[in-house]
Amino acid sequence: MKFLSAAFCLTLLPCAVLGQDLVLRDGYVRSTNPRSGAAFMVIENQGQAACTLSAAASEAAQRVELHGNREEGGMMRMVKMDPVAIPAGGRHELVRGGEHLMLMGLNHPLAEGEEVDLVLDFGTCGKVGARLPVRNGR
C-alpha cells in the first residue's frame, strides 16, 4: 500500500511542477463599461514542456474568453481565439490592442483599484491563479 501511494505521487509530480513553471507578470484588468472587461498580462513558460492556455474563468464574470483583434473591411473587431500554445522557455503577451482575456457578463461594474481573481487553465500543465488590479485609466 505504501509503495502504491508513492508511485501515485511520482506520476502526479510532473504536473504540479509544470503548473508552477507558468508565471503571470504585469497583469491588470481594464473595464470601461459595466458589462465586460479585458485582462492583460505576460505569460512566461519557464518549464521544460509546451503549455497551452485552453480556458480561463473568474468569479467576477459569467465567462472568460481568449480574444484577439482582426481587421475586417478596415475595421478592427474582436474575435474568439483558439487555445494558444506557449513553448517551453517562451512567453506570450496579452496586450492592449491585441490578445486579451475577455471578461463577459460582469457580476458588477469593476471600479478602479478593485482586484479581480482569475484562473487560467493550461490543460495538462495545470491551472494558474492570479489576482489582478483594475486599472481603467489610460
Ligand SMILES: [Cu+2]
Ligand atoms: Cu474581447
